[in-house]
Amino acid sequence: MMEVVFSWIFGSIFGSFVTCWCERRLNGKSVRSGRSQCDACGRVxxxxxxxxxxxxxxxxGRCRYCGAKIDKISLFNELAGAFxxxxxxxxxxxxLWTLxxxxxxxLLxxxxxxxxxxxxxPDSLIAAGVLWWVVTAYLCHQSLLKNLxxxxxxAGLVWITALAMDHVLNRESLGGGDIKLFFMTGLFVGCYFVMWHLLFSACIGLVIYGIRQYKESDRIEAIPFGPAIAVSTLLTIILEPILVRFLVVIYS
Known part of the structure; x- marks a missing residue:
């Protein structure tokens, strides 16, 4: 039980660190460039x-000093890391499997x-994910060839689908980063679950699009698809025991 409690704490701390790292990267700053400040008032x-x-x-959800709203992504990352x-x-x-x-x-x-x-x-995050998979797959005695x-x-199926959609819509339907991310996450979910991963990603993406379209007054042409792929990856890993039993029933 204590392992779970400590993991919750560590997860929330690392989730907060990831938020800080991303914000500073987007602003062209280093994670070592000083203490955290309020984006609105600059107070340390x-x-x-x-x-x-x-x-x-x-x-x-507001700054203690100026009352400005704090981006909800920080709370989301802390809760996601903790859970x-x-x-x-x-x-x-x-x-090692937990690590x-x-x-x-x-990374997600x-x-x-x-x-x-x-x-x-960023390609650097994709590369880091692929490298991490290679190291842990070797240490956990996974089949490198099957998962690769x-x-x-x-990734090939997504790429071909994207090319077809680009032709139909006459515009880019899926970014190259999304296809690379599918490749990286496909390594982790395993060869037997990549189709589930793709299905979950599509469904989650449609839900995100629907919510954004409902909130926005103007028609939305595109949404970031990375979050849908990320959530689908974790959902596939969490539901793996259920998916295994489902496949056993189907093929038995």
Whole structure:
């Protein structure tokens, strides 16, 4: 039980760090460029203002000093990190498999935060994810060839679909970063679950589009698809036991 509690704490802390790293990257700053400040008033934040989850809730999502709204992405990342780290610890204990998926969560957080803000997915995050998969797959004795083949099939299918949609719509339907992200996440979900991953991504993307279209007065031409891929990846990993039983029933 204590492992789960500590994992919750670690997850919220790392989620807060990822938010800080992304914001500074987008602003052209280094994560080592000084203490955190309010984006609106520039006031240096105290330790009590930076307690993951609790500070946001206690301040009701506003700066203590000027009352400006704090971006909800910080709370989202802290909660996502806490829940995912705690779940992985509960499921596998403090094991290499837990560390593998915990680092994946942090990478997907960074992808979601940057794509949501700037509609880009940095190649450096994709490369880091692929490298992390290679290292952990080797240490966990996974089949490198099978998962690599599954990821290639997934990315290839998405690429072909995107080309067809580009021709029909006469505009770019899916960015190159999204296709690369599908390849990276396909490595982690495994060759047997890439189609589930694709299905979940499409459904989540449609939900996000519908919500944004409802909130906006003008017609939305595009949405960042990285968040949908990221959520789908975690959903596929979490639901893996259920999906396995479903496949057993289908093919038995």
């Amino acid at each position: 934040l105290l330790k009590r203002d930076l307690i993951p989850i609790f500070s946001y809730l206690a301040l009701r 995912c780290f705690a779940y992985f610890s509960w499921r596998w204990g403090w094991h 593998r998926n915990a680092v994946l969560v942090l 957080m960074a992808v979601t935060t940057i794509d949501e803000a700037a509609y880009i997915i 083949l599954g990821a290639c099939v997934l």
